Amino acid sequence: MRALKKTCIAALLCYNALFTAQSASADLVAVSGEQTFITLKPMANGLSSVTLAWPLARLSAQKLLALRSGLVAVMGAGTEDLSPYEAKSHRSLNGLNFEVTSDGANLMLTATSPTTTFPALIAHLEDVLSTKDFPIERYKRELIRLQPQIVTKNRRPKDVMAVLAHNIALPSEELDEPLENFEFSFGRPKQVIMRSPDTAHKPLVETFLKDLPLRSSGAVAQLWRKLSLVEVATKLNQLEDPDFTLPKGVIHLNDPSSTEMMIVLVQAQTFEDEVAQVSANLLMNYIGAHQGSEMFRIIRQELRAAYNPSSFFETAGKNKALMALSATVAAEEWPELLEQIKEIYENVRMGDISKAGLETVKDRLARRYSHSFATNPVWTAHNLLREYPIKVEGEIRLPVFSAVVEFDVASIIDSPDEHLPLIEDYLVILVGGGAEPSEELRKNGYCALTPSQPLSHCLDVLKGAKP
Incomplete structure (x- = not known):
């Protein structure tokens, strides 16, 4: 019974992460609970940065591709007030840059700018993430662009390494519907890392984060009722590190x-x-x-x-x-x-x-x-x-x-x-x-x-x- 209780408690604690981004069609990628804010030593190049990290909870390679493509598409799109071209010009004029990465455990968005334009960076980041319309055509283009390299054709050892790392870290999966049908919006991340010499920037970021939507606990509860304890335990097992080996x-x-x-x-x-x-x-x-x-x-x-x-x-x-x-x-x-x-x-x-x-x-x-x-x-x-x-x-x-x-x-x-x-x-x-x-x-x-x-x-x- 004690082991059963431990399983239930562990399942409840990590359930939000498990289902943050695994349902199709206009899914909100966000957490519903506690968030960690980390402030690091400022950089030595005159730039300030903020990194938003959403937990992936052992997503498959296909779903990670969809998530990365969705976030890249959102960050390259326009806002309620700016067309995509105007938004691009605004970023260029103010030195605002965005990079989307992942490590198998997290989806990360890192935004950087000169320290003097960091408030403009946060304002633009909020505008882009709060845009209601998902840029579906841009998303489809990113799906193609971010596909893993066909290493037997380009024959670059560096790409071979990337494909092998991808294969070890992420399981393959047959999806119920094509990747082109997925849509995402991005809300409150799990972890936030900020680097800036200006102490006034931290409350600015905290205010921006409070405006991002949380995942609805009601929706989580509704999904929870659909799962038996065995199914939840199965999901928990999937959180364990994959077998980090290659064959001889x-x-x-x-x-x-x-x-x-x-x-x-x-x-x-x-x-x-x-x-x-x-x-x-x-x-x-x-x-x-x-x-x-x-x-x-x-x-x-x-x-x-x-x-x-x-x-x-x-x-x-x-x-x-x-x-x-x-x-x-x-x-x-x-x-x-x-x-x-x-x-x-x-x-x-x-x-x-x-x-x-x-x-x-x-x-x-x-x-x-x-x-x-x-x-x-x-x-x-x-x-x-x-x-x-x-x-x-x-x-x-x-x-x-x-x-x-x-x-x-x-x-x-x-x-x-x-x-x-x-x-x-x-x-x-x-x-x-x-x-x-x-x-x-x-x-x-x-x-x-x-x-x-x-x-x-x-x-x-x-x-x-x-x-």
Whole structure:
């Protein structure tokens, strides 16, 4: 009985977030209860910002696409007093900018302007969000524009990373009606993050927030009565973090007409803490993130075999990241160069590291974090909400930021193998021409991809979800 009560209480607490934006046709995206207002240190570039965050509660990829498209469409539309063209001119004249992002847990709108025009930013933000007519045609255009890239066509490793991160974070779902039929309005967010040197701006934002509509508790109660306890428990289970893993094996798209092969080796990694995350980040950057890295030095400068050998470390949640190595090479040379990439990785993993070189990598990462925190409100909001997904308690800290600044590279020089997974654990993605993958390469699993199939098809095949 106690467990049953706990389930009911938990369901009641998070129900609003679960159903904030999951019904079709003119849905109000808003919370009905408590809101968190966070004030951070002003930025160093003369700008002020406010970020509004609405909880997503594990929406599917399709519904997130609809929500993002809807918010972008609303922010690019006109107001009751201004046509879309006039609104665009007003934003340009006053330096008002808007950016819509998401991290799988939140839909975020970040608005920035010079501090002197911040009151105009808030007034315009209120005007746009309170506009009654949903810009349906603009929304349909945004649906097309924001569709995930077809990575087997553009063959850019950065886009491969984005698609994989999207696939891991968000489940797919068959919708009852087309995305084009959805309509949204945007009300009170769950979390608000403000950065401004002018203390008079906080009450201005608070007043604006009070004017945004809340989700009706009556509507929530009506929906609640339609659900059995089992159904609610099912919804609660969906709030748990998805399985942050990628399968082993090879995904291969053969294109006989291509003179190049895109090689991507990628792994989804969960870390024990921020220090472990920073350790892996620094080692991956040392391998291939910059000019002077091992991949750049060997594959580009010595072998002249690729113009873009790179490593990636893309944060995908608290203490989670996608790690990857990539290069686009001549089709006839890809097997040898894949082995060369693996050799570079394994040499670093076994301790072939210059301490001075790693110190340079660490200083560069620390400078990038410091610059991002000082000038980029979107970056800061994403990292802050990963650390405080519900609300802030006590002093605000970004542990991963502190870990980078305070990191001692000597702590990983002697045991880099503790921070990097085996190269055999990486998923290998091959798109282009050249020889077929060898039997040795296929030993952990193999999936042949056709041009009409998304990467997710082969991910399901390698995970055993599809025959």
